[in-house]
Amino acid sequence: MAQEAATTATEAPAADEGEIIVTGSILRRNDIDTPSPITVLSAENLDRRAQTSTQEAIQNLASNNGPALTNSFSANGAFAGGASAVSLRGLSTNSTLVLFDGLRAAYYPLADDGTRNFVDLNTIPDDIIQEIEVLRDGASSSYGADAIAGVVNIKTRRQFSGVAGRAEAGISSRGDAANQRLSLMVGKGDIASDGFNVYASGFYNHSAALYNRDRGYPYNSDDQRNICFNGNCGPNNVVNGLNGDGAFPDNGFNTALATFFVRPYDATNTTAQGRNQFLNPAAGCRAGTAYNPTAAELALPNNGSVPTTVCQEDITNLYGVIAPEITRFGGSLKATVSVGDNSEAYALFNFVQSNVSYSGIPTTIRGNAAPPFFFPRYSTSAPSVAYGNSVLTLPVFVCPRGTTAPCTAANGTLNPNNPFAAQGQVARLSGRLSDSREYDETRSRVYRVAAGIKGTVFNNWDYSVDVTAMHNELRHEYRGYAYIQHLLDVIADGSYNFVNPELNSQAVRDYVTPVNINNSTSDLYQAQFSLGKSLFDLPGGPLQIGFGAAIRYEAVDAPSANSDINGPTERYFRINGFGVKGHRTVYSAYGEVNAPVLDSVELNVSGRYDKYSSGQSNFSPKFGATFTPIKQVLLRGTYSRGFRIPSFGEANATFPTTGFVGNSAGTFNDAYLAQYGCTVATFDDDCPTYLSTGSYGSTNLSNPNLRPEKSRSFTGGVVFKPTRNLTFSVDYYNIKKTDVITTASVTPALKAYYAGQPIPAGFTVTPDGVDPDFTTAIPRVAFVGAQFINANTQKSEGLDFAANLNLPLSDRISWTSNIEASYIIELSTTFPDGSKESYAGTLGNFNLTAGSGTPRWHANWQNTLSFDDKFTLTGTVNYFDSYKLTAEDQFGPGSRNDCSGFDIDYTPCKVRRYITLDLVGTVKVGDNFTLYANVLNVLNDLPPIDAVTYGAHLYNPIQGGTGIIGRSFRAGVKVGF
Structure with a gap:
């Protein structure tokens, strides 16, 4: 095969040639045995896991948890429809930094929940990816804002020579969820011998839409009466x-x-x-x-x-969407040339278009x-x-x-x-318009240019200069909205x-229902340089220093798709009115020192200063150390401080963000409900639907005076290498965020309104219209609003485990085994009054995670048998832990073990763990062809029932992932000359 080799180890060196720049550092080194824990996924590793896109691979990381944003969830009413995002450590999409070759990328124009900026994983050009490095600790000292929970660095191929292509098709065992994949890459030249390399590539991916009616009960129905537990059966929500x-x-x-x-x-x-x-x-x-x-x-x-x-x-059966239709295609062109004897320059252009579409319910009036x-x-x-x-x-x-x-x-x-x-x-x-259906389609077009030069100058100073520009234009088309x-x-x-x-x-x-087309854009321009040098030798090796500077401009222009600028009736039903526009320039300076003071001890110190044109500034230091008492054992640890800059949605929103929250008896009182002929005790049984199934809008207003969120994090771990073929590692992480941006609890405002008392300062309450069936009653609340504030403290604490085995079983057979697991000890929020909510092992933070929760364990285990380098068989076990159907952010501190809050007595309190098995077989046919076949979810085990999560119907979209498709098959061919 005319492709560069890449290691498949989960935690092992993945260097291409000679010295490398490890994610999180500006210094060149020969390995990745750094103080920071790093996970590496190679292109070969992704193939063996039967993952067809980089997006899918990142979503399956063991350290990805909680409020991640999946393609399936984006088809169920997400603010950032059509996108996918990673959330390391359960700290949400805005605390994980995504890089391309160490450079920042433009945000998706729409924000998650209208507030959280992130990089859309669908914009990654899959076919040129060499490997993915995941830095599992804070890295603000190297990259600045948002690198609190970790960094995902997608590295593209340095060079490629020859011709390589792929054709693949798949379908589920039920005959639906069809998907196709095509790619072609051509290249010429060798940098070492020819002084140049140039390659071009293109890819096309398509996945058909999947609807709830395509799956069996209970995922295909609102009638839950046949879901029973301990003699209790579910409601009929038809x-x-x-x-x-x-x-x-x-x-x-x-x-x-x-x-x-x-x-x-x-x-x-x-x-x-x-x-x-x-x-x-x-x-x-x-x-x-x-x-x-x-x-x-x-x-x-x-x-x-x-x-x-x-x-x-049965709304779910008639119209429910499991996964949207997704079509992605793009192309890349990269040229690399040697400059003199000591330098190398490159230029890279990428284009990716992603279309995501789905049809919904009949038109609402x-x-x-x-x-x-x-x-x-x-x-x-x-x-x-x-x-x-x-x-x-x-x-x-x-x-x-x-x-x-x-x-x-x-x-x-x-x-x-x-x-x-x-x-x-x-x-x-x-009623609804029976002759019209709501339809959403997003079309994201991303253009990216990067160029740079690196090498050595001035008596062995290593230098690197990089510039990049990225433009993301999003076209959101709404049809069938009144x-x-x-x-x-x-x-x-x-x-x-x-x-x-x-x-x-x-x-x-x-x-x-006139067509509504809303165009949004985001932009990023960045230039950075760094210098590094080995000054002199210490007992353990050369003392290295490095420093650099960067400037970047970032902007988002996402106008409201449904503003009231022309009057209160000159707008649509059900289209989100959120809009944001902002820009800022960031100036940065950073430095790093790496000191192998002894053969067994290496110290690393780095720091970065960032100044924003919007008025904020921050200094982020980091300290790391490794200790190797014996060659088989490496001890490592880091301490760092970081920050997250307020998002454009939090600081620059032109229209408020509103999420609808179900009313509950806890916000009403008997004096209020007496107008409707019911009480708190009889709320669900005797109160009118207007109250019992109604919802109010919790409206968040932007605040330009917000401070950055601050973080403190430390890690400590041990890597054990008893033999050259076997590696174990355990790492502890502890992240604390202060000045967390949030809105104050609206409960005091709700209770004051329903009690007929003055509304507390800082809140606005807007009543609903008069209920036509209770014209003399005080209307319920329609909206309650408050500005974002810096108030809370968040903590994320846990353990990461990894093990890698590469064992020859005979002259012809070898076995490779990789396991990666993450365990959350604590994920919590502490409020200004000292009260604390804990979420690990529950659906919390319910508001932040869209009810996808915080299971403690997330793991995957991959085993590959290779026969004569001609045949391979790989099995990958994916594990997602159980969790309780409760959330302290819904029912208060101390409620984590009380599942009565959501009033779900017809399923167990604990959603069962979810395990799937994928198999991949490959066979080489001559030197130029490889045939492969994948069987995904071999046991055809659909996700466990979760009657509370609202990102999908009766299952958790993060836990269920692609498992909801059931058993499916893919087959394809790779060619290389």
């Missing part, structure tokens, strides 16, 4: 579904349907004249199944609006949005403000569009959509056929 006892529930009529219902009201739109009913009885239920409640069920106290026939829709966006209630009288409780009303008369006078019999006609118009009654409309004012227009003029939506012209549909 819209208007029956209770476990087979009865229709006493909590009103759920109108989130693809079928239109109407309810008659008097001409003033204040008094109901009857129940809801089909707008088109002849058409019946346009989705789902029909059910006729009994007379007794219709007579229940909260069922006064329930129609005599309801539609039951009522819903939530963040303030200051208001939804007027359309009626014959002056509109009033409403949010999640907004109601659309079909008037008695309709008039031509543009009519400014009140629409009456004198200038209008009876509304053809209103079945009660002839009686002078308006019709309150509920534009509020246009919806009001067609209601007023009768031009939309609500009775028979399938008869609407495409022009009318396009008017109601």
Whole structure:
């Protein structure tokens, strides 16, 4: 094969030729036995793990945990849709730094949860990756901000000569989740002998969309009544579904349907004249199944609006998305030349395009949005403000569009959509547009140029100069989302056929749901240089010093896709209104000293000073040491201080970030709930759906006066090498972040509102619209807002384990075994009042991790048998630990062992551990061809049930990963000349 060799060891030297620059250092050395623990994954290693992309490999790192962002989660409502990000040590995506050949990369234009900047792993050009180095300690002294939890450095090929290609295709055992992969690389020249090398490459990857209906129960349904534990069975969450006892529930009529219902009201739109009913009885239920409640069920106290026939829709089965369709392609061109006898220059260009798309639910015509966006209630009288409780009303008369006078019999006609118009009654409309589906597509195009020169000058000074520029342009296309004012227009003029939506012209549909295309960009420009030299010999080797300087510019321009700049109704339902725009320049200086003071002792000291044009500055020191008492044992340790600069979303957001949080009985009180005929004790059973299943928007406002988060971290470990073929390592890490950026708890504001007391200073509370079924009651909260502040302390503590074996079993057979495991001892948050929440082994931090939690163990074990260098068989075991269905950030300190908070009694308190097995077989055919076949998730074990996690339906998207696909197969061929 015309490809450079690379080691497959998890923790072992992976040098290409001669001296190398190890991630986290500016000094050249001959090995990676540094004070810092480093994991190395080679391109060959990725192939043996059956991982088709660098993104997939990084997501499977044992040290990746908690709030990582996966492609599947980004198809389920994530702010940063279409992207993927790593989260080392459970400290979120903004505390892990991702580099390309030691240089920074531009942020994804959209931020995770609207606040956390990160590098999208989908933008990595997979085909030219030589290896991935993961520095598992803080590295702010080398790289500056964001390197708190660790650094992922993706290294590209230095050179390539010949022709190499790959063709691969795969499919699941169920005949879906198809995927294809193509790549081609050509190169010429050898740097050592010819003085140059140039290569070009291109790749194409495609993965088909996968929907919940494509998988078995319970992942394909909202009906959880067949999920049972200890005699308790789950709820029926099918819209208007029956209770476990087979009865229709006493909590009103759920109108989130693809079928239109109407309810008659008097001409003033204040008094109901009857129940809801089909707008088109002849058409019946346009989705789902029909059910006729009994007379007794219709007579229940909260069922006064329930129609005599309801539609039951299983939203997950009809529309749920497991994985979006992903198409990625790109190309690279790299040229490297020798400059004189002692230098080498390079230039590299990359282009990667990533398209991620999926279809969703039928078009929504009522819903939530963040303030200051208001939804007027359309009626014959002056509109009033409403949010999640907004109601659309079909008037008695309709008039031509543009009519400014009140629409009456004198200038209008009876509304053809209103079945009660002839009686002078308006019709309150509920449902979704059955002739339209919401559709999202992101197209990310990344252009990157890097160039540099390195070598020796001035009496053996090692130097390196690098520059890079990267531009990320993101096009987010939304289809099938209702534009509020246009919806009001067609209601007023009768031009939309609500009775028979399938008869609407495409022009009318396009008017109601105009395509929304939002373009965002991010940019990074960086220049840096370093000098290093061996000054003189110490007993253990040469004393090395190095120093350098850098300047970079970074910017994000992500305008709101749904602003209210043109008025409160000139916007869409359900499209996120968040927007951000900011830029800054960073000036840096750094230095490093490496001193092998004895044969057995090496000391390393480094530091970096960063100054931001936005006013912040920081000095980050780091100290490291290794001690080798005997050649088989290496002791290592580091101590460092780092920082995370406030993100553009935290400091420069042009529109607020709003996440919707489910209401709970804990925020209400009996005096408030008495207006609705229920109490805290009967909250889930007797309170109307408006309260019991409602949610309020927790709105975060940017703050330009934020300080950087500060970190203190130390590591300590031992590497044991009893033989040249066997290595063990254990490393302890302890990271503490202070001045953590957060928002204050909104509970005091909620409780004050529901108790009728003044709202505490620093909070804003916006009430929802009046509930039409409880017009005299005080409305629930729609939004509660507060600015970001520096307040909390976070701690992450744990152990990393690695073992590597390379053992010849005979002259013809060899065995290689690599295991990597990470154990979280503690992940916690301490608040200014001294209270502390601990998350390890639970779903916490629930808000930060989107309910994907913090399992203590994450591990993988790879074993490869090689036969005559012609055949290989590799088995990889992936392990994801169990965790409890509780979270102290939801229910307070001390609740980590109490699973009653989420009210899930039909599954065990602990979600079981998840283990999958992948097999890869390869065979060389001559010198130029290699055939291979992969069987993923050999045992076809789907993820364990998690009824709380909201990033996926009934399973954890981080734990489940690609396991939810079930058993799947891939086969391909690699060629090289």
